[in-house]
Amino acid sequence: xxxxxxxxxxxxxxxxxxxxxxxxxxxxxxxxxxxxxxxxxxxxxxxxxxxxxxxxxxxxxxxxxxxxxxxxxxxxxxxxxxxxxxxxxxxxxxxxxxxxxxxxxxxxxxxxxxxxxxxxxxxxxxxxxxxxxxxxxxxxxxxxxxxxxxxxxxxxxxxxxxxxxxxxxxxxxxxxxxxxxxxxxxxxxxxxxxxxxxxxxxxxxxxxxxxxxxxxxxxxxxxxxxxxxxxxxx
Amino acid sequence: xxxxxxxxxxxxxxxxxxxxxxxxxxxxxxxxxxxxxxxxxxxxxxxxxxxxxxxxxxxxxxxxxxxxxxxxxxxxxxxxxxxxxxxxxxxxxxxxxxxxxxxxxxxxxxxxxxxxxxxxxxxxxxxxxxxxxxxxxxxxxxxxxxxxxxxxxxxxxxxxxxxxxxxxxxxxxxxxxxxxxxxxxxxxxxxxxxxxxxxxxxxxxxxxxxxxxxxxxxxxxxxxxxxxxxxxxxxxxxxxxxxxxxxxxxxxxxxxxxxxxxxxxxxxxxxxxxxxxxxxxxxxxxxxxxxxxxxxxxxxxxxxxxxxxxxxxxxxxxxxxxxxxxxxxxxxxxxxxxxxxxxxxxxxxxxxxxxxxxxxxxxxxxxxxxxxxxxxxxxxxxxxxxxxxxxxxxxxxxxxxxxxxxxxxxxxxx
Numbered sequence: 001x002x003x004x005x006x007x008x009x010x011x012x013x014x015x016x017x018x019x020x021x022x023x024x025x026x027x028x029x030x031x032x033x034x035x036x037x038x039x040x041x042x043x044x045x046x047x048x049x050x051x052x053x054x055x056x057x058x059x060x061x062x063x064x065x066x067x068x069x070x071x072x073x074x075x076x077x078x079x080x081x082x083x084x085x086x087x088x089x090x091x092x093x094x095x096x097x098x099x100x101x102x103x104x105x106x107x108x109x110x111x112x113x114x115x116x117x118x119x120x121x122x123x124x125x126x127x128x129x130x131x132x133x134x135x136x137x138x139x140x141x142x143x144x145x146x147x148x149x150x151x152x153x154x155x156x157x158x159x160x161x162x163x164x165x166x167x168x169x170x171x172x173x174x175x176x177x178x179x180x181x182x183x184x185x186x187x188x189x190x191x192x193x194x195x196x197x198x199x200x201x202x203x204x205x206x207x208x209x210x211x212x213x214x215x216x217x218x219x220x221x222x223x224x225x226x227x228x229x230x231x232x233x234x
Numbered sequence: 235x236x237x238x239x240x241x242x243x244x245x246x247x248x249x250x251x252x253x254x255x256x257x258x259x260x261x262x263x264x265x266x267x268x269x270x271x272x273x274x275x276x277x278x279x280x281x282x283x284x285x286x287x288x289x290x291x292x293x294x295x296x297x298x299x300x301x302x303x304x305x306x307x308x309x310x311x312x313x314x315x316x317x318x319x320x321x322x323x324x325x326x327x328x329x330x331x332x333x334x335x336x337x338x339x340x341x342x343x344x345x346x347x348x349x350x351x352x353x354x355x356x357x358x359x360x361x362x363x364x365x366x367x368x369x370x371x372x373x374x375x376x377x378x379x380x381x382x383x384x385x386x387x388x389x390x391x392x393x394x395x396x397x398x399x400x401x402x403x404x405x406x407x408x409x410x411x412x413x414x415x416x417x418x419x420x421x422x423x424x425x426x427x428x429x430x431x432x433x434x435x436x437x438x439x440x441x442x443x444x445x446x447x448x449x450x451x452x453x454x455x456x457x458x459x460x461x462x463x464x465x466x467x468x469x470x471x472x473x474x475x476x477x478x479x480x481x482x483x484x485x486x487x488x489x490x491x492x493x494x495x496x497x498x499x500x501x502x503x504x505x506x507x508x509x510x511x512x513x514x515x516x517x518x519x520x521x522x523x524x525x526x527x528x529x530x531x532x533x534x535x536x537x538x539x540x541x542x543x544x545x546x547x548x549x550x551x552x553x554x555x556x557x558x559x560x561x562x563x564x565x566x567x568x569x570x571x572x573x574x575x576x577x578x579x580x581x582x583x584x585x586x587x588x589x590x591x592x593x594x595x596x597x598x599x600x601x602x603x604x605x606x607x608x609x610x611x612x613x614x615x616x617x618x619x620x621x622x623x624x625x626x627x628x629x630x631x632x633x634x635x636x637x638x639x640x641x642x643x644x645x646x647x648x
Contacts, residue, residue, distance in 0.1 A: 056555060056641050077559050084557020091645070095552045099250050111239045112557040156556075 001068050002029035003163060003196055004053065009062035011048050011219075022048040023059070024219035030164075035190040035197045035229075037210035045219040046200050047168065053198065054087055054166045055079045067163070084112050088157030090199075092169035094149040096141040103128065103137045106155045113160055127155035130193070131185055147178035154185060158195075165189070167199035171206055183209045237569075244570035247542070248577075258538040259578030261531025262624060265524050266579045266617040270586020271593060272520040273613035276513045278594040281608060283509045292469035293336065294370060295476060295501050297462040297483070302498035316458035317487065317496040323462060325482050332464075332478040334471040339363035340459040342449045348395075348403065348442055350414045355402040357395075359416060359442045361449025364394060366463060371430070373438055378410040378425035386445040389452070393421040397429035398439040416442070417453055472501055528620065531578070532628040539571050539632035543639075550636055551644025564637035571629025572622050579621030583614045 011023040022045045030036060040046045051057035052064065055074070064071055066086070074082065088109075096105050106124045115123070128134055131151040141149055150170060157165050167186065171179030187209055189195040199210070207213050211230030215222045248255045300315030323340050326332050344359035364380035367373055381392045393414065400409045413420045421444060430438045450456055466475040476499050483497055484490070543550070550563055558566075587609055594607040 051642050054555070077561075080554065080557050080559040080562075083555065089555050091552075095548060095645070097549060097552075099246055108553070109556040112553075112559070112562055160557075 002065075003032045003034075003067060004030035005063070005065040005068075006053070007063040009049070009052065009059045009064065011045070011052065011057070012060045021219050023052075023062075025062070026216070026219070026221055028214060028221065028224055030196065030198065032163075032196055033190070033194045034212060035186075035210045036199070036212045036214060037207035038198060038200045038214050038216060039202060039204075039207050040216035040222075041202065044216045046216050049216065050166055050168055050198070050200055054089060055083045080112070084109055084160060086163045088160065088162040088165040090150070090153050090157050090165065090167035090170045092172040094141075094146075094153045094173070096149055096152055098141055101138050101140055102133065102144070102152050105141070105152055106159055108156060109160050115160070123159050124155075127159045130158055130189070131155045145178070146174050147181055150174065150178075150182050151185065154182070154189075158189070164196040164198065167197065169200055169202075171201070171203065179203075179206065240566050240569045241573065243566055244573045247546070247570055248574060251542075254538065255574060255577075258534050259531070259574055259581070261527055261534050262575050262578030262621050263582045263585065265527035265531055266582025266621055267586040267589065268520065268524045268527065269617045269620075270583055270610065270613055271589045272517060272524070273610045274586065274590030274608065275593040275597065276517055277608055277610055278590070279597060280509055280513045282597070283505070292502050293466045293472060295464040295466060295472060295479065295499060297464065297479060297497055297499050299458065299460070299497050301496070315496065316456065318459045318462055319457060322483060322486050323459070325486050326462070326464065326479060328482075331482040332475060334467045334475045334478070336465040336467045337366050337369065338462060338464045339366040340446050341461040341463060342446050342454060342456070343460050344416065344444075344449050344453050346417050346453075348399065348414050348416050350403040350412065353403045355399060357399045357402075357440050357442045358436070359444070359449075361446030361453075362443050363446065364443060366465065367443070369465060370463075371436075371438060373427050373430055375425040376428040377408070378423070380425050381445060386447050389447045390445060391419070391421045391448060391452070392424045392444065394425045394427060394443040395423055396427050396437075396439040396441040398437075399442055400426045416444075419452055421448075472503065476501060528624050531575075532624040535571055535575055535625060536628040536632060538574075539567065539629055540635070542570070543567060543632050543636040546636075547639060547644045547647040550639050551641050551647065554639075554641035555645060560637040563639075564633045567633035567636045568626065568629050571633065572625035575621040575625030575628075576618060579618040582621065583617050586617070587614070 006029075007027045009023050009026045010021070013020045013022060024045075026045075026049060038046045038049065048057065052059050055071070056079075058072065066082075071079075071082070097108070100108075103121075103124050106127055107120050110117075110120050110123065125134075125137075128137060131154050133148060133151050133155065136144060136148055136152075141152070144152065150173075154170075157167075170186070171182055174182060183206060186197055186199065190197050197210075199206070201207050208227055209229065210227060212224070212226050214224045297318065299317040318340070323338065326335065326338055329335075339362060341363075342361040344361060346359060347354050347356040348359070349355070363383075363386065365383070368380070375394075376397070380394055381390065384390075385392055393416075395403070395409060395414075403409070403414060404412070409423045409426055412423050414423060415421070427438060427441070446459070450459075464475065464479065466472045479499060480495075484492075484495070487496055489495060553563060553566075590610070591607050
């Protein structure tokens, strides 16, 4: 059973009775352990797709199954709980809380989980080790470099051990070298820790870290193909 | 979401904007400080006045000449009025007129000082009846014996002096048997009163007592009284006795219209009620002021919470993406507002307690007695709960606004 199954997903925004198609029928499956890059020019609908896949938004029509479960009937509250348990997010602009230490930033999702507080510290320490930030535990975001900020954000996404991690342009605010180090972490998370990853990018080099590239243009899949990595990986 | 985490987040958020937070809660602080001061000083004053009256026994009724004072100038009028005379006292003593009267004593006040071999001191000099004082104040003779009704009848030149007066004039040597001077007239000290301190409105230790007849004739040259003190047979009979006294005196003075009374009656209950009415009215008035201040403070809180919600739009989006429900977000901002106003309340309580302490001290100085400071615990609890409630009420709408933000929009907010 695929982890994600989406069938003919459409998203229409109507503003002042003018209908704008963000997605015009997108279908694909994601297997557990896959590393997928969604690429496409801006305005292609890739962000909308990510929001729908990440339970932040709902499709206008179409089917979305997560672990075989239809989820389009989820209430706002159920979606929030689901996001907390099953999904990790990494954003382009890091979105760390200022005046909150690295470790407390990483613990943020735990606040909304039912994981007992006594386990929080261990989970956070483990997540920090995964991203190689053990020396920065009590620093504040303002004291971190861009790469360190993004690593903190990745650790935060990992801490609830989600089924899938979505990364929206994770290297967009970083220089090439730092971007590569971040991608190395994603690569490791996927190949060694078997995390399922979907990332959005418009950089070809970044996309090539993935097993599979889904290219979107004007709300439709233009192509969906395995990369060299993917062929080796499967 | 854990309440402890919520508090931590709120604390970090408030701490990040210390100046803004402090300015925001100023209105609340002032409001709660005012509550505390009003309640505390009001109660201290009430306690002081009630305590003084309470020392005098509930059976006591004081009749004063003149009109009931409505202001400071009337009190002087009362001292000058000569409407209470011997025949009035005789009429009141008549069991047919006032059946529940236990005892009665006229009193006069003598302004002036006393002296003994070069030492001069200014005590409170009363022409009075020791018997009634013994019943009222529980005093007893330290040395010698109190003068009697016979002395009063004979207008004897005898005095009883309080412990402090004795110390001032005689130091450690004996006083009984010595002659002291009041207005150049000689009076023999027959007794000293054992130290007792403040009783009711009087500092007994600071008193000099002589027969009222003596004082009237030799010191004041008057034939009326400044006060007539009546004891009813029991506290329950005070009201009935007051009615009887009023009827008797009106008859004696040919008064048919109550508003033309040339005397007035003070009972403990009456004074207690008056004090309570004044304090109550003051409290209501100031409560309105406080309510307005809290309302203004609350609006300030709401305003700053809206600013905070807007500023932290991205944070709200992030929290939602991480799994925060609407309820979690709402709760977080509500707690923040409550924490803010609650702290304002706490500061107000502390400031209020401080001001009240100073206030009751100043009141004591002004009144010449010690006003016991009482920390109004109920007002403190009320103050903190009211301010927390203000936070709840005025934080609700901004918190709802925060909770209803769309996660995607919020994450995109610059």
